Amino acid sequence: MQVTTKPFGTIEVDERQKIHFPFGILGFEHLKWYVLLDASQAPFYWLQSMDDPEVAFVMIDPLVFRPDYRLEVVKEELQEIGVKEEDDILLFAIVTIPENQQLMSANLQGPVVINRGAKVGRQLISLNPNWKVKHFILEELAQVKDEAC
Amino acid sequence: MLILSRKVDESIIIGDEILVSIVDIKGDQVKLGIQAPKDVKVYRQEVYEAIQQENLAAARTSADLPEIKRLSGKKRTKAQDTPDSGDTSQR
Numbered sequence: 001m002q003v004t005t006k007p008f009g010t011i012e013v014d015e016r017q018k019i020h021f022p023f024g025i026l027g028f029e030h031l032k033w034y035v036l037l038d039a040s041q042a043p044f045y046w047l048q049s050m051d052d053p054e055v056a057f058v059m060i061d062p063l064v065f066r067p068d069y070r071l072e073v074v075k076e077e078l079q080e081i082g083v084k085e086e087d088d089i090l091l092f093a094i095v096t097i098p099e100n101q102q103l104m105s106a107n108l109q110g111p112v113v114i115n116r117g118a119k120v121g122r123q124l125i126s127l128n129p130n131w132k133v134k135h136f137i138l139e140e141l142a143q144v145k146d147e148a149c
Numbered sequence: 150m151l152i153l154s155r156k157v158d159e160s161i162i163i164g165d166e167i168l169v170s171i172v173d174i175k176g177d178q179v180k181l182g183i184q185a186p187k188d189v190k191v192y193r194q195e196v197y198e199a200i201q202q203e204n205l206a207a208a209r210t211s212a213d214l215p216e217i218k219r220l221s222g223k224k225r226t227k228a229q230d231t232p233d234s235g236d237t238s239q240r
């Protein structure tokens with residue numbers, strides 16, 4: 001299928017990359033269908049709206065820079081997208097990249113969870129108050145490396 | 150805005166299904182108990198708004214992404230590698 005995307009223009013996308021967000025993304029509740037794309041730059045992904053080419057989110061696997069991150073959310077909210085056990089899910093954090101890219105940050109308070117079997121996704125709200133909307137990726141990554149040394 | 154005075158252990162009912170009780174009051178902090186149907190989501194307003202604001206900022210990110218070189222060698226899940234519908238047995 002053809003999808004018009006913010007990063008790549010109009011491209012052919014495999015049906016299997018289509019993800020339903022029945023509750024939308026907070027602030028974008030009217031958009032319910034997205035495609036999950038690999039970004040050309042590792043380790044990012046794009047979550048591209050199928051209905052609005054201008055709406056696309058950069059995402060990252062939070063474990064890449066915060067190996068201690070755990071999904072702590074209301075269980076019912078996971079069940080509502082058909083998740084029965086944690087193995088069913090793909091976990092992402094939405095990334096904000098300001099003009100100074102060194103200050104790119106990930107939102108760990110509002111993780112995005114995708115039920116990979118059913119292809120249904122949802123943004124959830126973490127119950128753990130230690131996870132904030134802005135975690136500076138490069139800074140926290142440096143800390144992880146330091147600890148490993 | 151409707152303003153009501155309540156004491157500890159008193160409640161208000163919103164609609165037919167939502168019950169908000171004052172569980173405890175200590176200094177400037179009020180502890181609320183909320184009973185609502187499953188499909189009514191209850192969040193702290195500032196958390197909800199912070200995530201919404203962050204999403205709006207994230208959507209303004211330009212299509213030109215930086216590369217985190219230190220990570221590019223890492224094994225990653227391919228977007229199209231997710232198994233077909235129904236197959237959740239794969240570990």
